[in-house]
Every structure is written in structure tokens, then in C-alpha cells.
Amino acid sequence: RKEVEQDPGPFNVPEGATVAFNCTYSNSASQSFFWYRQDCRKEPKLLMSVYSSGNEDGRFTAQLNRASQYISLLIRDSKLSDSATYLCVVSKAAGNKLTFGGGTRVLVKP
Amino acid sequence: GAVVSQHPSRVICKSGTSVKIECRSLDFQATTMFWYRQFPKKSLMLMATSNEGSKATYEQGVEKDKFLINHASLTLSTLTVTSAHPEDSSFYICSARDSGGGNGYTFGSGTRLTVV
Numbered sequence: 186r187k188e189v190e191q192d193p194g195p196f197n198v199p200e201g202a203t204v205a206f207n208c209t210y211s212n213s214a215s216q217s218f219f220w221y222r223q224d225c226r227k228e229p230k231l232l233m234s235v236y237s238s239g240n241e242d243g244r245f246t247a248q249l250n251r252a253s254q255y256i257s258l259l260i261r262d263s264k265l266s267d268s269a270t271y272l273c274v275v276s277k278a279a280g281n282k283l284t285f286g287g288g289t290r291v292l293v294k295p
Numbered sequence: 296g297a298v299v300s301q302h303p304s305r306v307i308c309k310s311g312t313s314v315k316i317e318c319r320s321l322d323f324q325a326t327t328m329f330w331y332r333q334f335p336k337k338s339l340m341l342m343a344t345s346n347e348g349s350k351a352t353y354e355q356g357v358e359k360d361k362f363l364i365n366h367a368s369l370t371l372s373t374l375t376v377t378s379a380h381p382e383d384s385s386f387y388i389c390s391a392r393d394s395g396g397g398n399g400y401t402f403g404s405g406t407r408l409t410v411v
Contacts, residue, residue: 228388228402229339272338282329283390283400287338 186211189286191273198263198293205259206289208273217281218249220258221272223288229272232258263293297323297393301403308379308410316374316406318389324369325391329400330362333386345372379410 191208198204210218218235233240235247235256246259260267273286298321308314318328326347331339343364344352351364363375372391376383388405 226386226405226407228405230402231400282341282344284341285331285339 187287188212188284189273189275191271191286191289193287194290194292196289196291198260198267198291200263200265200293200295202263203259203261204263204291205257206271206291207255207257208286208289209253209255210273210275210284211254212275212277212284213254214277215254215275216278217276218247218256219274219283220245220247220256221274221285223270223272225270229274229285232271260291263291265293265295267291268293297391297401299325299389299391299401299403301389301406303406304404305407306409308408310380310410311378313375313377314379314408316376316387316389316408318372318374318391318403320370320391320393320401323391323393325372325393326369328366328372328389328391330364330372330374331388331390333388333405339388342374345374347372376408379408381410384408384410 189210220232221229222232223229233242235249239248244261248257270288270290272288274283276283300319328345330342333339342357345364345366347366353359366372389403390400392400
């Protein structure tokens with residue numbers, strides 16, 4: 186079983202719609218959680234950290250469920266520019282190595 | 296915000312030659328840097344953790360004699376792919392975390408290596 190698993194997609198999303206997807210992690214000792222965005226042939230860029238109580242950044246909402254060991258990302262009012270691969274990233278502690286999921290591809294269409 | 300500069304961005308080399316990739320933290324000190332490899336349509340796979348002033352820690356299955364890592368200063372880590380072969384062709388990315396705090400990790404822009 187992979188340490189971090191994601192549905193590869195693609196999720197085809199009409200512009201303006203809401204899309205949500207999850208990521209599961211196998212190591213219960215994981216402490217830090219992130220969502221990164223990666224555009225084709227580019228480096229990953231931090232979208233947002235995921236906090237225990239859940240957090241929101243504009244149109245993006247992240248949730249953490251420690252009991253079931255998954256995190257989620259919800260994108261509201263999707264824009265064409267949201268088309269990208271979203272990487273779920275987990276680490277055991279701050280400063281430790283990151284473990285990446287395989288990514289979920291999102292395609293927002295007019 | 297924290298910036299990590301990686302170069303070259305793209306390199307084509309012949310089989311059997313060596314290629315050096317540099318990763319610099321421009322406005323912060325990074326005692327630890329990470330080197331990843333990404334094959335097309337795959338996720339990033341950690342190759343090694345680079346520690347300033349000491350030996351790098353390699354992930355299982357990564358040949359340390361083939362992928363030489365040097366982290367001689369708090370702002371520079373290098374990865375040298377020695378005796379490159381076509382199967383080493385990949386996207387190599389470094390990342391670092393600001394030792395002074397901050398959240399998340401900053402990535403270099405990546406190096407696309409093609410071995411012919």
C-alpha cells in the first residue's frame with residue numbers, strides 16, 4: 186500500500202462549479218499535511234497547509250480527518266486557472282522529509 | 296517569500312557523461328535540502344536528504360555513488376548524476392525549508408535531464 190494515495194482523476198469540472206477530492210495516508214504518526222499544486226512541467230507550489238480544525242483560503246477549503254486518516258480539498262467557484270495537478274503531501278513532523286501522493290488532476294472547462 | 300534557485304533548467308547530455316545540478320536558497324539558510332525525481336505523469340519521489348556539512352541520507356534503492364550530493368554551505372546543495380544513462384532522464388527537483396521558520400517547503404524550478 187502506498188503511503189499517500191490519491192485518485193489520479195482527471196476531474197473534469199465546469200467553470201464555476203465545486204470540486205472536492207480526498208487523499209488517504211497510511212502512517213498514523215504523520216503530523217504535517219499540505220496541498221501543493223503542480224502545473225505541467227513545473228515545480229510544485231504550496232497551495233495551503235492543512236490544520237486539524239480545517240482551514241479555508243479564499244475558494245479553497247482543506248479538512249483533516251485523523252481518525253480515518255484522510256485529508257480533503259474543496260475548490261469552490263472553479264476557475265479555468267485552477268486546472269492543475271493537486272498533490273497531497275504528508276510528513277511526520279515539521280522539517281522532516283515530505284511524502285507525496287500521486288496527484289489528482291483537475292481540468293476546469295468553460 | 297523564500298526562494299530556491301535551481302539550474303540548469305534543462306540539460307541534454309550524452310550517455311556516460313556526468314551532469315551537475317545546483318540548488319541555492321537565495322534569501323534564507325537551509326541546513327537541509329531534499330532532492331526529488333519525477334517521471335512523466337508520476338509523483339515526486341524523494342531521492343535523498345542533503346545535510347549541510349555532513350553526508351546525505353539516501354532513500355532505499357537510490358545509488359549514492361551514482362547520485363552524488365554535496366551540501367557544502369547553508370545556501371547551496373548540488374546533485375551530480377554520474378555516468379548518466381537514458382533511464383536517468385527525468386525531472387529533478389530540489390526543495391528546502393527555511394531553518395528560521397515559516398510553513399511548507401520551497402521548491403526549485405526543476406531540471407529536466409535528457410540523456411541521449
